Amino acid sequence: MANDVPSTLDDIKRLITSSIPENLHLDYKRSAALLGNVKEITKDVSAFANSDGGVIVYGVAEEEHIPVGIDGGVEHSRYTREWLEDVIQSNIAPKLSELKITQLEVSATHSIFIVSTPKSARAPHQDRGSHRYYKRYNFKSAPMEDYEIQDIRNRSIDTPPLVTVDIEVERGMFSLYVENIGNAPAQDLTFIFSEDLYWAHKAPSVFASGIPVLSKGRKLSFFYAGAVEALAPDSKIVKAFSINVSYLNPLVENRISDTFSVNLNSFENSLIVESEIQRHGTQLERSLEKLTRQVEKVAKGLSALESVAGSTGLQLSATTWRHIEAITGRKLEFPRLNPMECDYEVFQELLSIERDLAIRLYSHFLKREGNAKLLELEGMTAEIKERLERYFDVK
Known part of the structure; x- marks a missing residue:
């Protein structure tokens, strides 16, 4: 016996x-x-x-x-x-x-x-x-x-349950899951459904044969139906049913039986249901938007480089030329500029002078007053005139 x-x-x-x-x-x-x-x-x-x-x-x-x-x-x-x-x-x-x-x-x-x-x-x-x-x-x-x-x-x-059964939605699909939420393995699980369910695919065999052991923390998920299909008015999918789960709890050396209710209709107004095609389309749209933003960012960065590039290479500033000279220790040939085509800021940068003197030089060449009067400008020195003749075509 x-x-x-x-x-x-x-x-x-x-x-x-x-x-x-x-x-x-x-x-x-x-x-x-x-x-x-x-x-x-x-x-x-x-x-x-x-x-x-x-x-x-x-x-x-x-x-x-x-x-x-x-x-x-x-x-x-x-x-x-x-x-x-x-x-x-x-x-x-x-x-x-x-x-x-x-x-x-x-x-x-x-x-x-x-x-x-x-x-x-x-x-x-x-x-x-x-x-x-x-x-x-x-x-x-x-x-x-x-x-x-x-x-x-x-x-x-003092005897908390070991097993729970519920429905969950992920990526537009309903899945029925069985999970051990306790502190011991659940043994000899059997299942009784209140209704004969219509599974979108083949019914899982474990619900007929049972589960010998469900380890602590183990979760088994079984695809039930697509959410769009299940919630359609003419759907064959059973939306409301209950599941009786019986198992042996080794902590109390006794069988436990719990009944869990499922109602898919409760999800209808609580989420936006997308089909698989819609979901992939949404993901593709988001990826393209992200890629577009990245391309625009790169293009903006390249646009900032246009001012330093010409048909024959990089267009370097006078400051950069001077830095190169300091590094190499020798004078570099600098293409002279037409002073009558330059703004005062060009004079200020190339000659390393104050803004007021740069404006006076700009006005001087704009009026074509000649080189003889350069030293008469307020703030002008022989050293500055020497730098002026190096960077600008004033002869």
Whole structure:
């Protein structure tokens, strides 16, 4: 018997022949218990969930807590596994995540049942009929004290979920992702969808086969549909559905079951949806705009160089000529300028003189007063006249 949970008639017979007594995790009930007050059923099942989990075998007679034989069972055309599950889940709040019911036929018309309830991480569970919380105590189900209820609530708070499932939009595409957000690996993940989904491509196989292990921090994304296609009025894509995810949490040695709701319509007014072609077009447009700005910047820089370049090479300023002379240590041939075609700023730069004298020289040559009167200009010296004759054609 795997994990000490009976699952076959042979398992039940071994319990009987071995005289395995009732205990904190095992209870025997005659089949008649299923025909009586259903409140007793939910009380016993919720007690196991609120305690350390356990198994109830309906269809085994016991004496002094020792099993003595299998009874005739109940008519399974009327009392089915589905009926028993509905009785339990509709009368316990919150519902049990990992309730397991096994139906074993003892004849052509009758069956016995095994109800397995693991320790619940969502406890405490209330019996709706009596509005009480029960625990497993001394071979029976006993009401819980207030402090015990609070202790179990703290157990639930201390067990954060490991797995989350949601939808995300990236580059105009809806993807369904499964992510481990906890501090331990989630094991044996199974999925149940409320609707038969219409996937744009092939449905991912993991949702049918399950995931053996989802490591801490691992995220799996699965393409569902293009956003434009999914949100179209005549789309075949299912827009609203829920996903029930069940997994084993090794931190609490218990299975956890969570349900996540998805509604694609909530994205309709919260983002601008682009098709793949539109997205690539937008990216191309942005790249071209960036390239244009860079070309304009380069062109502007080249334009600034036009003044220093001529048909035969660079046009160097007088200051640059003097710097070259200082570096090389020898005089350079400087093409003389026509003083009557130069502005005062040219005189100021070439002769390294004050602005006022440069203006006087500019006016002098503009009036064509001749070279004889140069030394008569205010501020003019023989040294400046020598530089003037070097840089300007004044003879």
